[in-house]
Amino acid sequence: METRLDSFSYDDAIVRKFLWATVIWGLVGFLVGLIIAIQLAWPAANIAPWFAFGRLRPLHTNAVIFAFGGNAIFTGIYYSTQRLLKARMFSDALSSFHFWGWQAIIAAAAITLPLGFTQAKEYAELEWPIDIAIAVVWVAFAVNFFGTLARRRERHLYVAIWFYIASIVTVAILHIFNNLSVPAGALKSYSFYAGVQDAFMQWWYGHNAVAFFLTTPFLGLMYYFMPKAADRPVFSYKLSILHFWTLVFLYIWAGPHHLHYTALPEWASTLGMLFSVMLIAPSWGGMINGLLTLRGAWHKVAVDPVLKFFVLAITAYGMSTFEGPMLSIKSVNALAHYTDWIIAHVHTGALGWNGLLTFGMIYWLAPRLFQTPLHSKKLAEVHFWLATFGILLYVVAIYSAGITQGLMWRAFDETGRLQYPDFVETTLRLIPMYWVRVVGGTLYIVGTLVFIYNLVRTWMARPKRYDVPVVQAAPLSVQPAAHGAPNPQPAGAFARLIGMGWHRKYEGLPFAFTVLTVLAVVVASLFEIIPTFLIRSNVPTIASVKPYTPLELAGRDLYIREGCFNCHSQMIRPFRHETERYGEYSKPGESVYDHPFLWGSRRIGPDLARQSGKYPPLWHVQHMADPRAISPNSIMPAYPHLQRNTLDFDGIQSRVDAMVMLGVPYGDAVTRAPAMAREQAQQLSTAIETAGGPTGLADKEIVALVAYLERLGKDIKLAPPGVASAAKAGVTP
């Protein structure tokens, strides 16, 4: 009997669109990265409020992760999913909505972030209306993807599809729960969580954004495109199954390693470390599986730029995933945290793993999508070497910078005093390394320009009309229940358990498979989240810690708008070198009203948790206007506009109201926040004038920011001795 075949075609037009978006946004993201690298080495390059490091840094990270990385993922997923499932995408309209929706979100990010609209949570900076748009577009993508799964003509789901499923569902969960917030304006919101809980949620999200946006989907691409480029199947399909499940089981726990020695409960920190260390096993299993796919074909690497990119990308994945577990070990993290070491680690992953894998994939796709040979293999080779040397220069310089700064922070002289008490000294030492980073980044970008030229020339040689081949495959309804010969029923309970093919069965059932993946992710998350949120002793309260005044709250919002948290932490770790430099270590109860938390993850400038009383208000006014007039070698941008901009006093009420909705006890401020803010601003302005400072600041933004800075760490100093010691001991007073 003749088998009935369905005729259909693959939608490559959508793949071409995502490909171009990847290329364009990639260049934008890299260029913004170069700009902020220059700004760190040469602060005069901070030429406008919207063109300062604090506002551009999130633009760089968002552009690279979600614009470049996101579009690269979609390029590969749309191409490979259709072919692995032998089905056109479920809906061309949804594909188109996904594409244009995603680009609109990126454009919105490119406008709002430089204007200072940010939630102040790393990689989740975008404000609430954009977050809703992301959720809508992501759901459209998910419907399109799972609809394609439902209409597939291949019963078995190849391992790449599993990685896509895990990415799609987990990113949705992470995005929704980390971005829960209460709006306080059209483009302003406050995180639903505060302090320790907010920090925990943020790094549960932040680490898993790396896992399920920059790792699992790219692993799916690796498992599809590496065998295609090498023209041989993956080294071990069994290993790929183990790679998948171990990664999904382990990754979701690892977030707390971003918060070692902070006010996060110690048990959560230790748990995060243990799972992070275990992660090396699946990660290296995947790396080995990727590289050994080239067994017997290593000679091809010498002549094929696609394979060169893939090999180096997978090697970078191996390096990053060795380093990640190492950095999660508390004693290593104690040195590396807040330093450039983390930046170097991230860039080994982003430039090496994500960047090079994307370039390799596009070089492989371009001739197929444009239906003409690649313009120049030689230029692809040139690109490869420029990118390789660019990455090397970048990471060697920034690893050196990180270790240098970490060691300088903790150095004591023979008298037992800090050897480098002036923080600027430790930054100044890094400037030559920052310039080397600029050179490395420039090389990477020049390589990207060569890549774009090669791609455009290839595109120009395309046929007048693209061929759309008609493909035929048997529908699932006429295929046998499972491929391969039927297995004889094994004897014995254990033999039946291992032989009954339950895993095999789920591999072919997308819904059940998705449920299992979600279970693995959700259950693991809840095991960490529930105790963190519901056991009160994890966040001991401190009686003297009160909510910010309305003016301080407005100042805090300015601190967020200018992106100060990108360079200044507010979390003193319990190390002698930190308490000597900054003061008493931070307690979990100090940040119970901090929506969002502002602990920071990098110290380009000093920690500010104990800023109160350190300098008079006039010092702050002068320092913000011209940092180098106060501290000659400072690399901080100047903020003279804060003395010119009028503070929106009337807008403070809606912000206080939003805080009240979150449970912050605001008392009188519920009804008269603007008046209270004006009173405090007048007092502060008078104090600045009396000290010989500029006049007429009572209605300017700078007073709010100074009020906020003067509040940092003030409450803990007011705590009565009994309360302070109870908080110190980690118990509820």
Added chain:
Amino acid sequence: MIRLSDIVGASGLAGYAIVALILFVFAFLLVLVNVYAPSRRAQHERAATLPFDEGVVATTPKSGLAPEGHNR
């Protein structure tokens, strides 16, 4: 009023994470045993070749690209 956090705090969940760890290790072992069962071999070999099976092309592209491999 008794709060949920009081109840959870008093319920002695110190070993909570350990239970999760044991469950996950058990699930992993189950996958491990199943994946490496000798009877799976033929299925895995077939699954590994899926990227090379894109369906039967009924019409040939004009550009004459080979289905796999490289152009230059």
